[in-house]
Amino acid sequence: MIDSVRLSQQLKTLQTITGPGKGINRLAFTDSDWQGRQYLCSLMEAAGLSIRTDAFGNVIGHYAGLDESLPAILIGSHGDSVPEGGNFDGIVGLLTAIETVHSMKEDHFIPDHPLEIVLFMCEESSRFGAATLGSRAMRGELSLAEIHQLHDAAHHSLFDILKARGLDPEHIESARYTRPLKACFEVHIEQGKVLEHKSLSVGIVTGIAAPTRLMVHLHGCADHSGATPMDLRHDGLCAASEIILAVEQTAKTACNPPVVGTVGRLDLSPNAMNVIPGEVQLGIDVRSISAKARATVIAGIRASISQITTARKIPYTIEEISSDQPAAMHPSVIQLLASLCEENQIPYDQLPSGAGHDIMHWADYAPCGMLFIPCRHGISHNPDEYADLEDITRAANILSQAVRRVSACSFHWVDPQ
Numbered sequence: 001m002i003d004s005v006r007l008s009q010q011l012k013t014l015q016t017i018t019g020p021g022k023g024i025n026r027l028a029f030t031d032s033d034w035q036g037r038q039y040l041c042s043l044m045e046a047a048g049l050s051i052r053t054d055a056f057g058n059v060i061g062h063y064a065g066l067d068e069s070l071p072a073i074l075i076g077s078h079g080d081s082v083p084e085g086g087n088f089d090g091i092v093g094l095l096t097a098i099e100t101v102h103s104m105k106e107d108h109f110i111p112d113h114p115l116e117i118v119l120f121m122c123e124e125s126s127r128f129g130a131a132t133l134g135s136r137a138m139r140g141e142l143s144l145a146e147i148h149q150l151h152d153a154a155h156h157s158l159f160d161i162l163k164a165r166g167l168d169p170e171h172i173e174s175a176r177y178t179r180p181l182k183a184c185f186e187v188h189i190e191q192g193k194v195l196e197h198k199s200l201s202v203g204i205v206t207g208i209a210a211p212t213r214l215m216v217h218l219h220g221c222a223d224h225s226g227a228t229p230m231d232l233r234h235d236g237l238c239a240a241s242e243i244i245l246a247v248e249q250t251a252k253t254a255c256n257p258p259v260v261g262t263v264g265r266l267d268l269s270p271n272a273m274n275v276i277p278g279e280v281q282l283g284i285d286v287r288s289i290s291a292k293a294r295a296t297v298i299a300g301i302r303a304s305i306s307q308i309t310t311a312r313k314i315p316y317t318i319e320e321i322s323s324d325q326p327a328a329m330h331p332s333v334i335q336l337l338a339s340l341c342e343e344n345q346i347p348y349d350q351l352p353s354g355a356g357h358d359i360m361h362w363a364d365y366a367p368c369g370m371l372f373i374p375c376r377h378g379i380s381h382n383p384d385e386y387a388d389l390e391d392i393t394r395a396a397n398i399l400s401q402a403v404r405r406v407s408a409c410s411f412h413w414v415d416p417q
């Protein structure tokens with residue numbers, strides 16, 4: 001049985017494992033992160049897991065199944081935090097995963113399939129400007145060259161930091177995870193307001209949205225604000241204003257699945273009270289769990305930009321900065337989690353994740369499922385981050401039931417049509 005008292009004690013202990021500053025400060029590979037890792041390892045051992053670590057420092061706790069030759073079930077999340085973060089981001093995923101195993105040990109339940117509980121290192125981008133590095137290392141997507149390139153604010157390279165922790169970045173390719181998986185799960189706080197707004201205890205994630213980022217350069221004409229009549233202007237900022245509203249409107253037209261579009265960056269020159277803005281740059285971020293829906297919105301945005309700039313006779317260029325692949329959660333895993341919520345009479349909804357998570361790197365490797373726990377006022381990456389113990393316990397129960405069901409060798413996924 002899931003033990004909420006144990007979960008509560010573990011959360012309280014983790015709250016004390018932090019560096020100086022408000023809230024939780026466990027930046028990746030700092031002393032406090034390493035101390036948190038030690039503590040999580042001790043919990044894994046107490047739950048009956050045998051621990052191994054890889055070249056990047058990821059911790060993999062193994063729980064033997066009846067048939068060790070069968071594909072494993074992987075459950076994981078991260079233990080690091082942002083500066084002045086909260087006590088729930090990441091670690092609720094680890095604690096519910098460890099509790100799932102601990103409850104099996106206490107119930108003398110032996111799964112047919114082996115289980116692997118993973119503490120992914122360096123999920124947050126706060127220290128090195130790159131996210132989910134532990135997952136990327138396990139998927140063979142982190143090169144030694146990149147490890148040399150990545151630096152923290154104090155100019156320490158990730159390579160040196162890994163070496164100082166006794167890890168083995170020279171052989172990063174050895175961290176690649178090769179064991180076949182029957183399923184992969186992650187529990188995480190929502191970091192948004194949807195569940196709280198709907199008074200729901202659990203969210204079942206449909207997919208992890210990924211951004212496409214565009215930089216639009218508008219080449220308007222910087223003229224005298226007093227001497228240039230209104231009909232002779234090529235005002236870059238006026239064009240940008242229309243574009244910003246077009247991004248909002250275009251994203252709003254996509255509902256199923258939803259697409260979100262944001263202009264979060266605007267640079268203009270010369271940026272003076274008495275000069276009509278000439279050169280303007282806008283940074284556009286468009287996200288969805290569907291690459292197709294996202295592409296449709298981006299095509300609409302590009303058409304609007306063309307129309308707006310033609311009407312205003314302003315030359316422009318669009319630069320695609322990045323485009324990441326969204327990760328869909330497996331329809332059969334979503335269905336299993338939904339039916340477990342119904343059996344347990346837990347109110348839930350399905351929703352996309354706007355933020356990135358470790359599990360997005362596993363969606364092309366195994367059937368993946370993710371559960372969200374509501375967090376108060378949607379606040380996360382903040383000392384005020386809070387999730388209710390009852391909600392955490394509910395998610396642990398659903399996770400535990402899902403793992404017990406999937407870990408039977410008689411259980412098979414039905415491929416989506």
Ligand SMILES: [Zn+2]
Pocket residue numbers: 078089090123188
């Ligand atoms: Zn997180």
